[in-house]
Amino acid sequence: MNTDRVFGTAVCILALLFLTLAIPTIPDDWQHTAGTYYTVGPRMFPYIAGTLCLLLGLGVILHPEGHNKLSGLRIGKARRGVVASLGLTLGYVALLEVAGFTLSTIAALVLFFTVFGERRWYVIVPMAVGVAVITKFVFLKFFLLELPAGLFDLPI
Amino acid sequence: MSKFKIALAATTVAAALVFTVGAQAWEPTKPIKIVVGFAPGGGADLVARNLVASSQEFFPVPLVVVNKAGASGALAADFVKNEKADGLTLLVAGGSESTAVPNFQKVTYSLDDFRGVMRLIRQRVFLISKAGSGINSIADLKAKALANPGKLSYGSSGQGSIYHAVMLVTTRALGIEMQHVPYKGGAPMMAALLGGHIDITMGAPEETSAQLDSGQAIPIALPSETRYAAYKDAPTLMELGYNVYIENQKGLFAPAGTPDEVVQYLHDNFKKGMDSATWKAMAGKLSMETAYLNGDDFMAGVKSMSKAIGEAAAGLAK
Amino acid sequence: MDMFLAAVATVFEPANIAILLASTAAGIVIGAIPGLTVTMAIALAVPLTITMPLTPSLLMLLGLYGAGIYGGSISAVLINTPGTPASAATSIDGYELAKQGKALKALKMALIASFYGGLFSVVLLVVIAPQLAAFALKFGPAEICSLLIFALTIVAVLSGDTIIKGLLAAAIGMLIATIGADPMLSVPRFTFGVYDLYDGLAYIPLLIGLFAIAEMLAQAEESFTTGAKLIDIKDIDKDANRLTRDDWRRSVVPMIRSGFLGSFVGMLPGLGAAIATFLGYAEAKRASKEPERFGKGAIEGVAASESANNAVTGSAMIPMLALAIPGDPPTAILLGALLIQGVTTGPLIFVNHPDVVYTVYVALFASLAFMGMVGWLALKPIVQVLKVPKVLLYPVILAMCAAGSYAIRNSIFDVFVMVGAGLLGYALRLFGVPVAPLLIAFILCPPLEESMRQALIKSQGSLMIFLNRPISAFFLLLALAAIVFTVRRQIKSHQALPSNI
Numbered sequence: 001m002n003t004d005r006v007f008g009t010a011v012c013i014l015a016l017l018f019l020t021l022a023i024p025t026i027p028d029d030w031q032h033t034a035g036t037y038y039t040v041g042p043r044m045f046p047y048i049a050g051t052l053c054l055l056l057g058l059g060v061i062l063h064p065e066g067h068n069k070l071s072g073l074r075i076g077k078a079r080r081g082v083v084a085s086l087g088l089t090l091g092y093v094a095l096l097e098v099a100g101f102t103l104s105t106i107a108a109l110v111l112f113f114t115v116f117g118e119r120r121w122y123v124i125v126p127m128a129v130g131v132a133v134i135t136k137f138v139f140l141k142f143f144l145l146e147l148p149a150g151l152f153d154l155p156i
Numbered sequence: 157m158s159k160f161k162i163a164l165a166a167t168t169v170a171a172a173l174v175f176t177v178g179a180q181a182w183e184p185t186k187p188i189k190i191v192v193g194f195a196p197g198g199g200a201d202l203v204a205r206n207l208v209a210s211s212q213e214f215f216p217v218p219l220v221v222v223n224k225a226g227a228s229g230a231l232a233a234d235f236v237k238n239e240k241a242d243g244l245t246l247l248v249a250g251g252s253e254s255t256a257v258p259n260f261q262k263v264t265y266s267l268d269d270f271r272g273v274m275r276l277i278r279q280r281v282f283l284i285s286k287a288g289s290g291i292n293s294i295a296d297l298k299a300k301a302l303a304n305p306g307k308l309s310y311g312s313s314g315q316g317s318i319y320h321a322v323m324l325v326t327t328r329a330l331g332i333e334m335q336h337v338p339y340k341g342g343a344p345m346m347a348a349l350l351g352g353h354i355d356i357t358m359g360a361p362e363e364t365s366a367q368l369d370s371g372q373a374i375p376i377a378l379p380s381e382t383r384y385a386a387y388k389d390a391p392t393l394m395e396l397g398y399n400v401y402i403e404n405q406k407g408l409f410a411p412a413g414t415p416d417e418v419v420q421y422l423h424d425n426f427k428k429g430m431d432s433a434t435w436k437a438m439a440g441k442l443s444m445e446t447a448y449l450n451g452d453d454f455m456a457g458v459k460s461m462s463k464a465i466g467e468a469a470a471g472l473a474k
Numbered sequence: 475m476d477m478f479l480a481a482v483a484t485v486f487e488p489a490n491i492a493i494l495l496a497s498t499a500a501g502i503v504i505g506a507i508p509g510l511t512v513t514m515a516i517a518l519a520v521p522l523t524i525t526m527p528l529t530p531s532l533l534m535l536l537g538l539y540g541a542g543i544y545g546g547s548i549s550a551v552l553i554n555t556p557g558t559p560a561s562a563a564t565s566i567d568g569y570e571l572a573k574q575g576k577a578l579k580a581l582k583m584a585l586i587a588s589f590y591g592g593l594f595s596v597v598l599l600v601v602i603a604p605q606l607a608a609f610a611l612k613f614g615p616a617e618i619c620s621l622l623i624f625a626l627t628i629v630a631v632l633s634g635d636t637i638i639k640g641l642l643a644a645a646i647g648m649l650i651a652t653i654g655a656d657p658m659l660s661v662p663r664f665t666f667g668v669y670d671l672y673d674g675l676a677y678i679p680l681l682i683g684l685f686a687i688a689e690m691l692a693q694a695e696e697s698f699t700t701g702a703k704l705i706d707i708k709d710i711d712k713d714a715n716r717l718t719r720d721d722w723r724r725s726v727v728p729m730i731r732s733g734f735l736g737s738f739v740g741m742l743p744g745l746g747a748a749i750a751t752f753l754g755y756a757e758a759k760r761a762s763k764e765p766e767r768f769g770k771g772a773i774e775g776v777a778a779s780e781s782a783n784n785a786v787t788g789s790a791m792i793p794m795l796a797l798a799i800p801g802d803p804p805t806a807i808l809l810g811a812l813l814i815q816g817v818t819t820g821p822l823i824f825v826n827h828p829d830v831v832y833t834v835y836v837a838l839f840a841s842l843a844f845m846g847m848v849g850w851l852a853l854k855p856i857v858q859v860l861k862v863p864k865v866l867l868y869p870v871i872l873a874m875c876a877a878g879s880y881a882i883r884n885s886i887f888d889v890f891v892m893v894g895a896g897l898l899g900y901a902l903r904l905f906g907v908p909v910a911p912l913l914i915a916f917i918l919c920p921p922l923e924e925s926m927r928q929a930l931i932k933s934q935g936s937l938m939i940f941l942n943r944p945i946s947a948f949f950l951l952l953a954l955a956a957i958v959f960t961v962r963r964q965i966k967s968h969q970a971l972p973s974n975i
Contacts, residue, residue, distance in 0.1 A: 003905065004905070004906075007905045011642065018649065022664060025664065025666075026656075026661060026662075026663050027661055027662075040926075040930050040935075041659075041661075042656035042659060042661040042663060045648070045652050045656075045919070045923045046649070046652045046663060046664075048648070049645055049648040049651075049652055049919075052641075052644075052645035052648065053642065053645045053649060056638060056641050056642035056645055057642065059638040059641075059642070060638055060639060060642060063638060065635070065636045065637075065638060065906070066906065067635065067636050067639075067906035068904060068905050068906035069903060069904055069906060070904050070905070072696075073695065073904070077697065078695040078697075081695055081696065081697040082694050082695055082900075084694070085690060085691055085694035086691065086694075086897070089687070089690075089872060089893055090893060092876070093876060093886075093889050093890060093893055096876065096886060096889065097886050101877065101880075105873045105876075108869070108872075108873065109869050109870070109873060112865075112868075112872075113865065113866065113869065116697050116865045117697065117865060118863075118865050118866065127866060127870070131870050131873055135873065135874060135877050136877075139877060139881055143510075143515075143518050143881070145881040145884075146220060146222065146881075146884065147877055147880060148880065148886065195517065201517075202520075202521075205521045209521075223883065223884060224883055224884050224885065225673075225883050226669060226672055226673045227655065227672030227673060230669060230672065231669040231670065231883075234669050260660065261660060261662070264667075309931070309932065314660055315658065315659045315660040316660055335932070336931075337615075337928050337931055338657070338658050338659075338928075340657070340744065340924065341806075343743060343799050343800050343809075344743050344799075346798075346799055347610075347611060347743045347793070347797070347799045348615075350611050350797065350799075351612060351614055352614075353614035353615065353932070362813070365818055366797075366798030366818045366820030366822070366823075367798060367820060369820070369822060370820050370821045370822040372797075372820070372821065438524055441524060441814050441815075441816065442813070442814055443813070
């Protein structure tokens with residue numbers, strides 16, 4: 001089956017859901033609080049955007065253009081690589097506010113490096129610790145911005 | 157020092173507590189976060205950074221400014237409301253998020269979720285017209301608006317902003333109708349005024365002095381109880397017989413339920429910062445109008461302003 | 475003249491030169507790191523300037539401003555991630571050049587074009603600031619709206635061969651842009667009570683997600699080709715990285731045109747460098763005799779987009795100095811910083827503080843010169859980034875992107891937005907949908923909606939306001955011409971090449 005047609009169908013379904021379910025959640029009692037001079041409400045642009053998505057999704061179905069890059073994912077190793085990266089990224093982000101920026105960054109970097117084949121510990125450890133600590137320090141001292149401290153409230 | 161304490165006792169009812177419980181009753185052991193609901197470099201942010209720079213020496217822990225910009229300050233207010241009432245998280249409050257926004261939108265907080273620590277500054281709001289537009293006073297505005305009902309327009313920094321609220325209350329008091337055109341902030345509004353795309357805009361004196369001093373724009377009135385020194389010719393709306401009092405204030409809120417001795421400690425030490433030469437020098441440079449009030453008076457003022465805006469907004473809904 | 479010489483003398487005091495040098499270097503680094511933006515750097519530098527005299531504080535802020543905008547092009551070229559939104563169009567051809575082993579060449583051209591764009595707009599500022607500022611005021615809601623409609627036509631140009639998918643990407647960008655409080659009435663749209671969404675999806679996390687995180691996922695398909703360098707070339711090839719006569723011939727005209735376009739966009743309030751750079755890029759492609767070169771490593775594409783974004787830096791200061799109305803967020807902060815120094819800009823500044831005006835001019839020229847020098851010296855060291863193995867580089871980029879996304883509003887929500895945008899970007903890429911149109915629509919739609927609805931309030935609903943006003947009608951005609959031109963070119967290329975699906 002043509003992947004463009006699958007993609008176009010998915011876009012059309014999502015656009016329809018957007019038009020029929022999401023847009024009605026925008027309150028339409030704005031006329032009562034806005035005075036008498038408003039002719040165009042907050043729903044106009046979402047309607048335009050949703051309709052365009054629907055029409056162009058149909059366009060993709062009727063006139064597939066190709067150029068997709070799905071072939072790379074046919075290889076099992078490639079799929080595993082993407083899933084591993086995505087999993088690690090999500091885990092990292094979820095950990096940020098729990099363990100704090102420094103600890104979660106060190107953990108995430110060490111895992112990333114080892115999962116993807118870096119084995120030299122004398123590269124992994126200094127790199128992970130260095131990047132985490134320097135980033136935290138620079139943000140705090142030079143930009144006066146606090147990165148997540150985490151529940152342990154570590155000083156670094 | 158003792159002189160300072162006497163002054164404090166006179167102005168603050170709760171000051172009695174200090175003497176009975178002892179000034180050292182509570183001391184912070186962790187950094188104090190001062191949450192700002194607007195981006196770095198904005199008015200509220202500069203107030204916070206000025207306060208931190210001048211008060212740090214009176215605190216044993218670091219004071220940290222945290223910017224949580226979004227939803228006209230409501231994002232930060234919601235954040236602080238949900239923090240522990242331990243005095244370690246404070247909100248820079250008193251502007252739109254406190255007085256105006258809750259009257260126009262559903263928000264998850266109310267003023268009862270906070271208690272005032274102190275007021276730091278006030279910021280006047282001027283009604284401004286373009287030079288040569290024929291609107292040089294409130295009387296001109298009223299006459300022109302009555303002659304062209306609904307044709308004149310004013311800019312504001314957004315639906316439910318404090319500027320919008322000022323014009324709602326004012327047009328209601330004057331008995332006129334005007335179109336409301338929201339803009340993103342003061343600069344595009346001033347550009348629209350000078351380009352003749354709107355008839356009235358609003359602004360704080362320190363932000364619009366360039367246009368006012370050069371005579372491109374005219375301050376026609378202000379909704380305060382006294383005139384503003386630098387633009388003495390602009391009358392207050394109260395003088396003209398319209399009972400409108402709205403202005404921007406910036407002060408500190410703590411979550412409701414913060415113990416009295418904690419609020420007292422914060423108040424006393426930040427007050428020392430406000431009395432320091434550092435604060436005065438920076439406030440002078442930034443043209444901030446220092447206007448101290450104690451926590452309870454500050455909260456009472458904010459509440460009455462919020463009520464006035466609420467009544468005007470309710471009038472609009474009818 | 476005396477005042478001019480006095481200004482030169484103060485600017486070139488050793489202490490001031492040191493500050494300029496430091497802020498230029500810092501600006502390049504901040505600009506190059508995805509997630510740290512120029513606006514943020516300037517905002518955070520303002521409190522530092524409170525205690526400084528006028529000249530060093532001006533030098534510090536202007537140094538950060540120009541260098542930061544240029545710095546964004548470095549990561550756009552090297553790792554396909556624009557360091558600032560202003561360089562988003564640079565990555566289209568810059569990264570292609572890097573893949574061909576010509577990163578140094580792309581960076582050289584980016585630096586030269588940035589320098590030229592900055593210089594051109596500063597000269598405009600010096601020569602005819604007051605007249606231009608008066609012209610900029612003529613742009614009311616109707617004019618801005620029509621200009622933005624014209625700007626939207628560049629979506630078709632950015633879509634390349636996949637015109638339907640490109641338009642679809644733009645529609646998706648428009649749809650995402652409607653999340654958050656509506657610009658006129660603050661009615662919440664699709665926020666579901668989440669305050670983090672009230673101001674819409676934050677721009678920086680979206681940008682770095684779409685580019686950096688999506689790129690990381692794409693590279694993960696090959697497990698970062700274990701041990702492989704970012705771009706697999708033995709060494710940086712000197713000959714391939716020279717700017718040839720041919721490169722110059724192709725780049726000069728687009729660069730000059732972009733200087734004009736960037737300056738024009740810069741002086742209108744509320745548009746900014748990101749729109750300028752896309753407009754410059756698209757106009758270069760539209761005018762080119764060989765548009766098929768674009769997107770495959772055209773040096774003129776890099777020149778056009780970088781000249782346009784740095785041209786914004788000088789021209790955004792035109793309304794700021796002449797009217798005290800800033801043209802973009804960084805200049806708004808500059809205006810505040812000048813206020814702290816006791817300087818009120820506006821028409822009176824030329825009378826009351828001519829010394830300040832001269833100091834601003836000299837500081838702008840000096841910061842440009844330093845940007846050129848520091849940038850040139852930094853070229854070779856910077857390219858060494860390419861020698862870091864991918865398996866080490868991409869995770870480190872991820873950590874920096876997470877830090878940058880978080881720090882903008884102290885919000886973990888924005889970090890999740892970044893990851894979500896990364897997934898979206900990667901999925902679109904898998905299905906062959908270009909991402910640039912999505913981004914440009916996301917940037918253009920909020921001001922478009924705002925100005926359109928402002929204009930419709932003024933006209934009480936009549937669409938004639940867009941045709942009655944000459945400037946507005948002019949831009950609508952331009953937009954129409956651009957559409958006709960694109961359709962004709964599309965038909966022609968289909969006749970020449972029977973579609974091979």
